[in-house]
Each structure stands twice: as C-alpha cells, then as structure tokens.
Amino acid sequence: MTAPKPSWARKCGEQKARELGYDSFPIDPFEIARGEGIELSPKKPDQIGVSGGIVFFGDDVGIFYSTDIKSLGFQRFTVAHELGHYFLKGHPEAILKIGAAHVSRAGFTEGGQAIEIEADHFASGLLLPTTLVRRHLADEPIGLEGIEALADVSHCSLTASAIRTAECSPYPVAIVVSRGDEVRYAFMSDGFKQLGALTYLRKGDALPDTLTRRFNASATNVASGMRACEETNLNCWFNGDRRIALDEQVVGLGSYGFTLTVLSSDNLPDDPDEVEDEEAQLIESYTPKFARGR
Ligand SMILES: [Zn+2]
Structure with missing residues (x-):
C-alpha cells in the first residue's frame, strides 16, 4: 500500500475551494457536489459505523451520507471526504479497482488505508482552508x-x-x-x-x-x-x-x-x-x- 500524502491532499482541498471561488466561510460541500452533477442522498446506513460512501457508475457519480448522527458538521465533513475520493488524483481509479462503490467508515482511518487518510485531509483543507x-x-x-x-x-x-x-x-x-x-x-x-x-x-x-x-x-x-x-x-x-x-x-x-x-x-x-x-x-x-x- 502506498503511504498516504496528507499535506498534498489538504492542499488539493484548499485549492479546490479557491478554484470554486470560495473566499469566505462557510464552504458548502453539498453545493460543490451538486455543481459537479453528483447525486446526493441522505441515508440510514445498513452497517454500523458507516459515515457515507461514493458510487461510480459509468459517467454518473453518487454520494450518500449517514444521517445517524444529526450533527450538520459531521454530515458536511462526510460529504467533503467523499468529494476527496472524487477529486483526488488516483482515488476514483483505486476505488474502481475494487468495485464501483466505496464505503467510508468514521474512525476507520486510524492506521488505515491511505485513501481514507487523504480524503479526510482533503475535507479539512476544503472546509477550513x-x-x-x-x-x-x-x-x-x-x-x-x-x-x-x-x-x-x-x-x-x-x-x-x-x-x-x-x-x-x-x-x-x-x-x-x-x-x-x-x-x-x-x-x-x-x-x-x-x-x-x-x-x-x-x-x-x-x-x-x-x-x-x-x-x-x-x-x-x-x-x-x-x-x-x-x-x-x-x-x-x-x-x-x-x-x-x-x-x-x-x-x-x-x-x-x-x-x-x-x-x-x-x-x-x-x-x-x-x-x-x-x-x-x-x-x-x-x-x-x-x-x-x-
Ligand atoms: Zn472514504
């Protein structure tokens, strides 16, 4: 497994926010997803611990996010994390290699996969440049x-x-x-x-x-x-x-x-x-x- 590149991912998140013209808070990951034509669905997950996921299906991309935790901050961070999988170079390919869908688990990244760590850092750079x-x-x-x-x-x-x-x-x-x-x-x-x-x-x-x-x-x-x-x-x-x-x-x-x-x-x-x-x-x-x- 390749080592995660957290500062690269955070910078990509910051750059994306800038590119999209966000020069003040708050930065809205839902709006960014819609702007990309990504279908967003709030969902009660089937499995405990799932915070959200992304699905690549031909040219269509969908993001779902867990509504188990009511906090808006949690849901926004989840959508921003999934956007990391969409925008970060190599992520869609890595996900498609193991299937069309990727499920993210909150807390899973502790010592976990590189793309999970990178998506979290993308999210923090995007939402908090x-x-x-x-x-x-x-x-x-x-x-x-x-x-x-x-x-x-x-x-x-x-x-x-x-x-x-x-x-x-x-x-x-x-x-x-x-x-x-x-x-x-x-x-x-x-x-x-x-x-x-x-x-x-x-x-x-x-x-x-x-x-x-x-x-x-x-x-x-x-x-x-x-x-x-x-x-x-x-x-x-x-x-x-x-x-x-x-x-x-x-x-x-x-x-x-x-x-x-x-x-x-x-x-x-x-x-x-x-x-x-x-x-x-x-x-x-x-x-x-x-x-x-x-
Ligand atoms: Zn993920």
Whole structure:
C-alpha cells in the first residue's frame, strides 16, 4: 500500500475551494457536489459505523451520507471526504479497482488505508482552508473562544476547527483531546513548538496532573459539555525547559466521553506571517471520527 500524502491532499482541498471561488466561510460541500452533477442522498446506513460512501457508475457519480448522527458538521465533513475520493488524483481509479462503490467508515482511518487518510485531509483543507482560518483567527480572541467562533462560522465541528487552528494559527496554541486520564491526540502550532524543547504528547500517554485530568474524573463534566479554565504552564504539560504561563481551557465534548483542551496565552508573541503548514505535524493517533462529531 502506498503511504498516504496528507499535506498534498489538504492542499488539493484548499485549492479546490479557491478554484470554486470560495473566499469566505462557510464552504458548502453539498453545493460543490451538486455543481459537479453528483447525486446526493441522505441515508440510514445498513452497517454500523458507516459515515457515507461514493458510487461510480459509468459517467454518473453518487454520494450518500449517514444521517445517524444529526450533527450538520459531521454530515458536511462526510460529504467533503467523499468529494476527496472524487477529486483526488488516483482515488476514483483505486476505488474502481475494487468495485464501483466505496464505503467510508468514521474512525476507520486510524492506521488505515491511505485513501481514507487523504480524503479526510482533503475535507479539512476544503472546509477550513489555511488562508481563511488564519484570517478568521486573527480577528477573534486567542484560545477556545476563537476556535468556537471558527466552528460557528465554518459550520464545522469544534474538534475539526481546533485541529485546523493548531495547524495554521497565527499565534502559539496547542490542543489536546483526551478521554479519562489518557491523551487521544494532540497538536501544536509551529509557534508553540518554538516555545522550547518540548515532549510531544502521543496517544495513550497519561494526562499530566492538570485541570484537564481533574475535569475528566467526572463523567458528568464531559457528557454535559461543562467547561473550565485555569492557569497552567508549559513545563507541566510538555516538560518544557521554560516555565511559561498558559491558559488551560477545557470543554467536555459530550456523549463520546472526550474532552478538548486548548493551551494558549494572550502574552505570547504571534507567529511570523509565513504560513508553514507543510510542517504542521500529523500526530499518528489522529482520529478523524472525533473530528467529525461535535
Ligand atoms: Zn472514504
């Protein structure tokens, strides 16, 4: 199997949004599909875990998306993912090789097929292009409020918006998604990585003794979307060599049992203007399933 090319796929998504004239949020994957003459059908899937799929039949193309999860952000991300299979070079051929239809499973990409990983990155580039994300974040408060405003304006999930914020934010920020006392995945912006010699958090790492860990000890906090904020420091989270004060903002993501933590500060300098999203690091434990949910 060929290795996935996530940054290539994300760039293709961004380029497609630009090409179609989207210069502001929200970017509508349903409209893009209709513009391509693709038939869209909402569908209750026969199998559990199926988020959507694409069917190539001669010149006709159809996309279906699961309505099991009511969230509009989830459905939009699913349609954008299927558009990735339609637009990305080599994807239709790869799908036709194994049959005319392809079914996508939310969360299936964890250590999964290259085309699934690429389609997810195409979707995040299409719906949340770097230029628009940076422009939006520059006008919003630093941290969770700005990410929530981005999710609102882009009609994307809070986690998808948080991941893209960490990938291309104009200010230093890290985001951590956790469950119980474990890290699920974490991203740092380029500016954040430059704050010191940091230890990267990986899937399965124990959460440090922080507000997030205490917050997660109560299932109700997480399930009912409670929020909390406290001052923390870089050293405590990432073993940095400097004690830089950070705001730790925490919000419960609901019934899946996940928590989003945003680490940032009003007192840190902005990143240089240069966008170096090429270097944005894809943490191996990235689980798009949760990016699609809330
Ligand atoms: Zn797929």
